[in-house]
Amino acid sequence: MSLEPLKQLALAGDIGSSVAISSAKFAQRLKTSPQTASRKLQALEEENLITRKVLSNGQEVTITEEGMLALWKEYREYQQIFGEIEDLRLTGLVCTGLGEGRYYVMLEGYLRQFEQKLGFTPYPGTLNIELSPHSITTRKKLQITDNIPLIGFEDGERTFGSVKCFRARINDLHGAIIIPNRKNYPDNVVEIVAPVNLREHLSVSDGSEVEVVLCRA
Amino acid sequence: MSLEPLKQLALAGDIGSSVAISSAKFAQRLKTSPQTASRKLQALEEENLITRKVLSNGQEVTITEEGMLALWKEYREYQQIFGEIEDLRLTGLVCTGLGEGRYYVMLEGYLRQFEQKLGFTPYPGTLNIELSPHSITTRKKLQITDNIPLIGFEDGERTFGSVKCFRARINDLHGAIIIPNRKNYPDNVVEIVAPVNLREHLSVSDGSEVEVVLCRA
DNA sequence: ATTACTAGTTTCCGAGTAA
DNA sequence: TTTACTCGGAAACTAGTAA
Structure with a gap:
């Protein structure tokens, strides 16, 4: 599965803390429909990359350590590509x-x-x-x-x-x-x-x- | 479109220079079929993210400046996420x-x-x-x-x-x-x-x- | 306003074939 | 071996509905 949704969540809030976000807002970030955004959040939870509390007016999402590690791994790959550029x-x-x-x-x-x-x-x-x-x-x-x-x-x-x-x-x-x-x-x-x-x-x-x-x- | 294929190309070779790679080898990197890998390369070319020379025994791929910029932009997003961690x-x-x-x-x-x-x-x-x-x-x-x-x-x-x-x-x-x-x-x-x-x-x-x-x- | 489910459409994938 | 095509099935998306 693509890391894009997880990355967007990380960008939406401070990594390590929770983010309050609705499917609609998340959809804007992902440039997709609210339905898909909602499903992405469900999928991320299913994969233990996030935990979330579904509220009546949105949801509160926290990236798990596993999720952060996944992002970190990706970051390291980009460092490999561009690191020498420093x-x-x-x-x-x-x-x-x-x-x-x-x-x-x-x-x-x-x-x-x-x-x-x-x-x-x-x-x-x-x-x-x-x-x-x-x-x-x-x-x-x-x-x-x-x-x-x-x-x-x-x-x-x-x-x-x-x-x-x-x-x-x-x-x-x-x-x-x-x-x-x-x-x-x-x-x-x-x-x-x-x-x-x-x-x-x-x-x-x-x-x-x-x-x-x-x-x- | 996902940047994953382009990222893998960048990892396969030194960014800035060309990489010799076949669809089959590329498929291994992408963990997909050679057919899909081949189509991905066509798509990347279509989007001007790479240029390629198709040879009888594979192809020679070069990431364009536009492609490098796309990767760089992604890299910067991850820096945003993890930068403060320094x-x-x-x-x-x-x-x-x-x-x-x-x-x-x-x-x-x-x-x-x-x-x-x-x-x-x-x-x-x-x-x-x-x-x-x-x-x-x-x-x-x-x-x-x-x-x-x-x-x-x-x-x-x-x-x-x-x-x-x-x-x-x-x-x-x-x-x-x-x-x-x-x-x-x-x-x-x-x-x-x-x-x-x-x-x-x-x-x-x-x-x-x-x-x-x-x-x- | 939300989230989540169902249905219909589209896109994407991978096997097979040709060059 | 390659690349690139066609085609059938699988997966994902969007729209609509319910709670």
Whole structure:
């Protein structure tokens, strides 16, 4: 049986304590009919995942230890999937981009958002990094973590798309990974912005190996 | 549609990269028939949660960004449920137990396990704490976190049940919460074991308020 | 307003078949 | 071996009714 109903009960109240809920309200959470919701509650009780007191104006549900364990087990599986994501680091080689980075970064529409959301004025230009094969899959994981979104804009002539930003450190220098939300944007490169000229401060040039560590929390 | 099939795919391979899997193997994971497994894969593709290349000897499946986001969203819900569990602390008043604690702790069958699994020889006796109302629900959460299990045993005359242990600090003194896996064990008290006499070292007596902080990791 | 049961419909599953 | 189809039976859902 699916854990979805049990999970919704856990979300409805503080796990460990009881929740007062009616079949109708529970149905809304499950996006189903009150009849089905009622049956789900009966089934959960049958499986000893919850205990409940049926009252005239609803019911009072408590998740049992067995039920909590079932949810916990599920949680652990998701931790397995995403756990490694907590410590994300990308490695690759410095390369020369198309020179567009400088142009985009300097645009008013992006510049202000950088200052507001990242807290620094970016050096006009981006450091392009060609990712190692392993880092390419890591980059994919990156895309689903919480990011700082820069919203797109128009300037009359053309439109500029939204961008995902991720705070990161590159050799202890604070900066950010930027990934444009553009279809066909290559998945084997990332661009870094920072308040300083990274090529100078890091003493790197094309072909230098660098490591970018994501800042969490 | 349930996320279970997608979750299983994520568990089968490293998220972000592709997985080679046949319907038959996938069916084993889902505990269903190959036919159903095959249909599930078709459905996931239909919903743009995966892309796949069907080969003569199986298929190669990649979870899309949309699919990863769906899993991530689910993960976050479980984090909501269990997140607070990371920092567990119980408060309550010191009370006098039935004097059984001393007897049980001194039993060979438990004593050795304490030494092996907790790394200290417990002072012969337990500190009983009557939990505050809020801590009672916290205690319920405690029961589902990872614990150090002491296994039950017999001594010819009677059987002694298994016990859950949790490393904890009580006013910076190292010890452990112990909860017997016994039905009808009261849920409003916990017992603490420590290498020293806690009543002395903490200068507490019946009615003193104490805080127990769970040790994590 | 509830919960819970009955009935009718729909969806889903799994065996068999084809490619 | 695969994947993907069809088809009969089982399970689950929704609507309606009763308490």
